[in-house]
Amino acid sequence: MKYVSTRGQAPELSFEEAMLTGLARDGGLYLPAEIPVMSQDEIAALAGLSYEEIAFRVMWPYVSGSFAEDEFKAIIARAYEGFGHDARAPLKQLNENHFLLELFHGPTLAFKDFAMQLIGQLFQVALKRRGDRVTIVGATSGDTGSAAIEAFRGLDAVDVFILYPHGRVSEVQRRQMTTPAHSNVHALAVDGDFDDCQAVLKDMFNDFEFRDGVKLAGVNSINFARVLAQIVYYFSAAVSLGAPHRKISFTVPTGNFGDIFAGYLAKRMGLPIDRLVVATNQNDILHRCLSGEGYFKGDTIPSISPSMDIQVSSNFERALYYAYGEDGSAVAQLMDELGNGGFNVSQGAMEALRESFDSGRVSEDETLETIKHTLARNVELVCPHTAVGIKVAEEYRAADVPMITLATAHPAKFPAAVEKASGEHPPLPSRMSDLYERPERVTRIANDLGTLEDHIRRHIAE
Ligand SMILES: Cc1ncc(COP(=O)(O)O)c(C=O)c1O
Numbered sequence: 001m002k003y004v005s006t007r008g009q010a011p012e013l014s015f016e017e018a019m020l021t022g023l024a025r026d027g028g029l030y031l032p033a034e035i036p037v038m039s040q041d042e043i044a045a046l047a048g049l050s051y052e053e054i055a056f057r058v059m060w061p062y063v064s065g066s067f068a069e070d071e072f073k074a075i076i077a078r079a080y081e082g083f084g085h086d087a088r089a090p091l092k093q094l095n096e097n098h099f100l101l102e103l104f105h106g107p108t109l110a111f112k113d114f115a116m117q118l119i120g121q122l123f124q125v126a127l128k129r130r131g132d133r134v135t136i137v138g139a140t141s142g143d144t145g146s147a148a149i150e151a152f153r154g155l156d157a158v159d160v161f162i163l164y165p166h167g168r169v170s171e172v173q174r175r176q177m178t179t180p181a182h183s184n185v186h187a188l189a190v191d192g193d194f195d196d197c198q199a200v201l202k203d204m205f206n207d208f209e210f211r212d213g214v215k216l217a218g219v220n221s222i223n224f225a226r227v228l229a230q231i232v233y234y235f236s237a238a239v240s241l242g243a244p245h246r247k248i249s250f251t252v253p254t255g256n257f258g259d260i261f262a263g264y265l266a267k268r269m270g271l272p273i274d275r276l277v278v279a280t281n282q283n284d285i286l287h288r289c290l291s292g293e294g295y296f297k298g299d300t301i302p303s304i305s306p307s308m309d310i311q312v313s314s315n316f317e318r319a320l321y322y323a324y325g326e327d328g329s330a331v332a333q334l335m336d337e338l339g340n341g342g343f344n345v346s347q348g349a350m351e352a353l354r355e356s357f358d359s360g361r362v363s364e365d366e367t368l369e370t371i372k373h374t375l376a377r378n379v380e381l382v383c384p385h386t387a388v389g390i391k392v393a394e395e396y397r398a399a400d401v402p403m404i405t406l407a408t409a410h411p412a413k414f415p416a417a418v419e420k421a422s423g424e425h426p427p428l429p430s431r432m433s434d435l436y437e438r439p440e441r442v443t444r445i446a447n448d449l450g451t452l453e454d455h456i457r458r459h460i461a462e
């Protein structure tokens with residue numbers, strides 16, 4: 001399998017090269033040159049298999065030229081062995097035909113662990129084989145950073161620098177990033193919002209002297225391997241509810257569009273997904289765009305679902321690539337216009353997007369109400385991001401098609417909002433119960449490319 005850039009001007013790469021490269025050298029994002037398709041029989045045969053077996057069958061066509069079959073199976077086994085639930089991604093029934101897909105049983109209590117634990121293993125194998133080391137720099141609104149640190153802490157072949165917006169992540173998220181004592185982990189509290197962190201990260205990738213000098217690698221959903229790992233749970237969930245013999249819809253709490261884009265790929269691979277519903281908080285650029293108002297940046301407003309406080313949704317570029325008929329130059333032009341504030345989507349591309357995606361926006365009060373009601377219905381405490389998803393899913397739920405809402409994080413990562421809504425304090429799992437006593441280590445830093453690059457150069461393999 002070869003990988004191509006959404007902007008059409010970067011070299012084609014193998015899976016391993018694309019994984020270690022991160023952002024394409026033309027500023028675009030890598031995608032498989034062709035989306036592999038599974039037959040209805042192959043999908044039906046996933047029923048009853050373990051999560052690991054499903055993961056292998058779904059991902060193998062994407063990685064097969066880069067890893068040996070047994071090697072990849074062993075990588076998958078190591079990635080998910082530390083999860084706190086045998087099913088890895090269990091389904092819980094919310095009401096008659098609405099289900100929650102619990103994606104928070106990994107080590108850092110958010111869906112990011114599904115991809116990051118796998119990438120950690122893939123990087124280790126690939127770097128060992130090459131005798132190489134890399135500098136990972138990641139931007140986070142809270143969950144990607146903690147998952148990346150957990151996956152890469154203590155590894156000799158990797159330094160990991162995580163940029164998070166100062167004061168705009170939950171206390172649990174911050175402590176997950178600032179308390180690991182390993183010398184290869186560097187938490188950087190940047191003055192700005194998540195969009196600033198993501199923009200400066202992309203600037204680092206586009207500064208080739210820096211990029212090549214430090215051997216920059218990325219573990220944001222810039223990296224296609226992140227998206228790939230997230231395709232798996234769409235299959236495992238849909239099959240357990242009767243796919244491919246019936247259609248299933250998904251609602252996805254959305255910020256950077258990586259998770260829902262994985263659902264789009266699952267659909268293109270043959271999974272009978274009816275609707276993919278984008279659920280946003282008050283940072284609603286995607287909802288505005290899918291409602292026909294164009295893709296125009298607004299100011300990022302802090303919310304009680306901080307991981308989705310995003311106005312420039314990196315992976316939307318990948319959806320636009322397909323909506324514009326895989327025309328890299330059209331995508332490159334749109335991204336130039338985004339640099340000046342935004343762009344209108346052509347009628348043909350809007351129709352293509354609407355074939356798969358619906359959307360909804362949820363206010364802060366509605367998020368709190370949904371947390372309260374979900375608990376009152378004896379279901380469970382949900383995190384604010386999941387509540388955003390549940391609220392939108394209820395609008396789109398159809399009588400004849402089961403709806404699955406992705407429960408993207410554990411409520412204990414956002415105790416203040418959850419307690420305000422429900423009156424209940426969500427406890428951290430016992431293995432994390434001393435999180436508040438562990439010493440923190442963090443550098444407060446300006447949102448400035450030169451300052452950040454200088455800091456990273458000075459702190460590599462200290
Ligand atoms: C808990 C949680 N929910 C939802 C999202 C949104 O996911 P995505 O950025 O893939 O759209 C994030 C951030 O990625 C998150 O951390």
Ligand SMILES: N[C@@H](CCOP(=O)(O)O)C(=O)O
Pocket residue numbers: 139140141142143144145219220221222255256258307308314
């Ligand atoms: N919500 C994310 C934002 C980064 O998204 P990514 O999927 O590109 O890593 C976070 O929690 O950091």
